[in-house]
Amino acid sequence: MRIVILGSGRLGSRLANVLASEGHAIAIVDHDETKFRSLEEVPNLIRVHGNIFDDQIVRPIFSPPPDLFIVVTGNDNVNLMVAQAMQRQYHIHRVLVRVFDPTLSEMYQQLGLETICPTDFAIAEMCKRVRKQS
Amino acid sequence: MYIIVVGGGSVGSHLTAFLLSEGHEALLIEKDKHKIPDLSGQFGEALLEGNGSRISVLSEGGANRADVLIAVTGNDEDNLIICQIAKTMFKCPRTISRVNDPRNEDLFSALGVNATVNATRLIDALIEEQVHADSMVIPLVALPSGRAEIIEVALSASSRWVGKTVDAIPLPDGVVLTAILRGEEIVVPTPEFSLAAQDKIVALIKKEAEPLLRDLF
Numbered sequence: 611m612r613i614v615i616l617g618s619g620r621l622g623s624r625l626a627n628v629l630a631s632e633g634h635a636i637a638i639v640d641h642d643e644t645k646f647r648s649l650e651e652v653p654n655l656i657r658v659h660g661n662i663f664d665d666q667i668v669r670p671i672f673s674p675p676p677d678l679f680i681v682v683t684g685n686d687n688v689n690l691m692v693a694q695a696m697q698r699q700y701h702i703h704r705v706l707v708r709v710f711d712p713t714l715s716e717m718y719q720q721l722g723l724e725t726i727c728p729t730d731f732a733i734a735e736m737c738k739r740v741r742k743q744s
Numbered sequence: 745m746y747i748i749v750v751g752g753g754s755v756g757s758h759l760t761a762f763l764l765s766e767g768h769e770a771l772l773i774e775k776d777k778h779k780i781p782d783l784s785g786q787f788g789e790a791l792l793e794g795n796g797s798r799i800s801v802l803s804e805g806g807a808n809r810a811d812v813l814i815a816v817t818g819n820d821e822d823n824l825i826i827c828q829i830a831k832t833m834f835k836c837p838r839t840i841s842r843v844n845d846p847r848n849e850d851l852f853s854a855l856g857v858n859a860t861v862n863a864t865r866l867i868d869a870l871i872e873e874q875v876h877a878d879s880m881v882i883p884l885v886a887l888p889s890g891r892a893e894i895i896e897v898a899l900s901a902s903s904r905w906v907g908k909t910v911d912a913i914p915l916p917d918g919v920v921l922t923a924i925l926r927g928e929e930i931v932v933p934t935p936e937f938s939l940a941a942q943d944k945i946v947a948l949i950k951k952e953a954e955p956l957l958r959d960l961f
Contacts (some may be wrong), residue, residue, distance in 0.1 A: 686825075713800075
């Protein structure tokens with residue numbers, strides 16, 4: 611698959627490495643070049659340095675639209691705006707958005723975005739372990 | 745009306761003060777602790793400290809009974825999410841957003857924000873006015889439906905339309921004159937109304953018509 615990832619932080623860069631090792635074609639975007647340092651040097655993992663709203667940067671990676679766009683910057687509101695903007699502008703079929711705030715995540719899920727809430731995951735996992743012990 | 749303003753910078757605090765002075769019930773929401781002491785002195789009960797892009801904070805602020813929510817933070821992404829939360833979770837009938845980056849205007853309209861106000865475009869227009877000292881077409885509010893906007897034309901003393909009647913102006917398609925402001929007075933324009941210098945013509949127009957109007961005035 612062709613996958614674009616926005617945000618090369620802890621989650622974004624590791625995810626890019628894993629998906630690239632599985633053979634997917636990855637382009638990872640970040641406005642901070644130093645965030646690319648933990649990425650593997652492999653031909654199917656391209657680094658794109660710049661602002662996601664800069665048309666010149668975005669056009670080559672979004673046209674034709676990728677199979678999947680994963681939005682994982684550290685800011686919920688940035689993630690939600692970028693996801694909606696790019697989905698509209700480039701007609702991307704599938705967008706995955708990380709949202710830390712569980713209520714916000716649920717709200718945008720109902721509006722049709724595919725959100726992933728790490729807080730919900732952690733709560734579920736911890737509760738599972740608590741239950742095991744008791 | 746009950747109006748919630750999110751963002752206590754200079755735009756938000758002046759706006760809230762204005763709304764209160766007009767007799768509205770208003771609430772200003774600001775998250776920056778450093779701004780709170782000053783704002784609290786000015787607004788008292790009409791100030792809520794908290795992050796306005798949190799559902800819980802908007803709920804505490806009574807967003808469910810707000811007639812209008814206005815998001816004027818310096819971050820476009822925050823303004824968009826605040827307006828979307830107000831619409832979706834609190835069924836707020838009207839949301840207005842400041843747009844800092846003019847490129848986001850269309851996106852905000854498409855995503856359900858009722859009106860956007862773009863300081864950059866207003867400032868551009870004002871600078872142009874200073875440069876040309878001509879009658880100026882100033883965009884006031886962009887509307888989401890049909891890419892329309894409300895504009896104002898201030899007639900300069902040297903305008904060729906001063907002394908002419910309204911029907912003498914060959915208005916392009918997609919322009920509806922809504923009012924003429926003369927001093928404090930609001931006049932509903934009739935074809936035979938005679939224009940004077942300093943009149944402000946307010947019109948609802950299609951965005952395409954804006955450059956045509958600039959040429960005309």
